[in-house]
Amino acid sequence: MELPFAESWKIKMVEPLRKSTREEREQWLKEAHYNLFNLKSDHVYIDCLTDSGTGAMSDRQWAAMMMGDESYAGSASFFRLKETITRLTGFEYVIPTHQGRGAENVLFSHLVKAGDIVPGNSHFDTTKGHIESRKAFAIDCTIDEAKDTQLEHPFKGNVDPAKLEKVLAENADKIPFVIVTVTNNTAGGQPVSMENLRAVKAIADKYNKRVVFDSARFVENAYFIKTREAGYADKTIKEIVKEMYTYADAMTMSAKKDGLVNMGGFIATRHEDFYEGAKRFCIPFEGFLTYGGLNGRDMDALAVGLDENTELDNIETRIKQVQYLAAKLDEYGIPYQRPVGGHAIFVDADRVLTNVPKEEFPAQTLAIELYREAGIRGCEIGYILADRDPVTRENRFGGLDLLRLCIARRVYTNNHMDVIAAALKNVYDRRDEIKHGVKIVWETELMRHFTVKLAPITE
């Protein structure tokens, strides 16, 4: 008999989980104004809010922390981190930052000015925020296939080369760089193919523009290239990563995802002028160039995490767990962004809660129902997150309305995946009875989803 697939690690330290009653959860929901960001984590049974900074470090990472050199300048930990990044990506210049948005802030302070245009594939919120706060524009050139959740496409995170070329041809003088997010979080953790990375680089070269990878989940992306793209099945993850970065000039990194640490980030580049420019902003915003807001021990843990995650065993265990959960949802007929991506399931709430009108926020309603059902916390990536149109102040109902269920790295077992799937099925089975959603009672102008106060609509 062929042996089944199993995790490539065993567990050395555990943390208790607390269950709660439906009555308790009802009360906590009320106190949280039906915004799951306001819940105490003690009141959550399985937390699928994000895969960012929520993973478990390995014994080797914890051991590396003891080697941390806390010198203000010239820390040995920095040089170990730099050596690892250079070896994996080929980028010679490295600037550490406290997390991904810190890297964006430092690099974009050098590169982006008012009136600029930064084309890319579904810029992440903070990336878009750092572009728009500089009065520049983020233009989304993701392929149209990404908008149809039921369409099967192996690389739904791809940039549409025709859309990109058009933006470049029309605005060449206003474009500081092209950004490619690997994997494409907003489109559902969807990968970008090597062929597409190559094509983007060729188009950018034609207009003499540089390419930056937003690299938060670059290892997940490499795994999908290995398993889905012709010619890569026999290459190692490290070889694929190395090739990916030959099509980039620089990267911003949130190490809280594929760096396997709880906090951290960095910028890396092959260009001295990018490095010299960004350096000027690292010191006032993040700290001296050899720590950038991180402890020495954080940099050591990150160096080991990057090496560890770019080994097939580790990344395969991660992706297969997400795919295991997706297969359960297939069994129950629950619609999500297909095929499942690397870090999360994105349930298509519009297709589940068909009785809840858009104006009553179906994905947020589904998030609330799943918490009510089993204490599982997901995250709305939909109409609340989309904020209002800055000019008309109307809600933006044009995009997808999804419930994102993120899977933390090396934290939950497949038994927890079974619980998530069963809880979602219970909600799905009573979907026709759910006729009303929520209304907004208080909100901020930008990024309202973090603090919004909601109330249930009863009739």
Ligand code: F0G
């Ligand atoms: N880029 C991508 C693609 C991300 O997903 C994130 C964070 C960032 C940049 C910013 O990095 O949080 O370290 O400052 N994503 C988290 C999430 C918050 O839940 O998807 P950060």
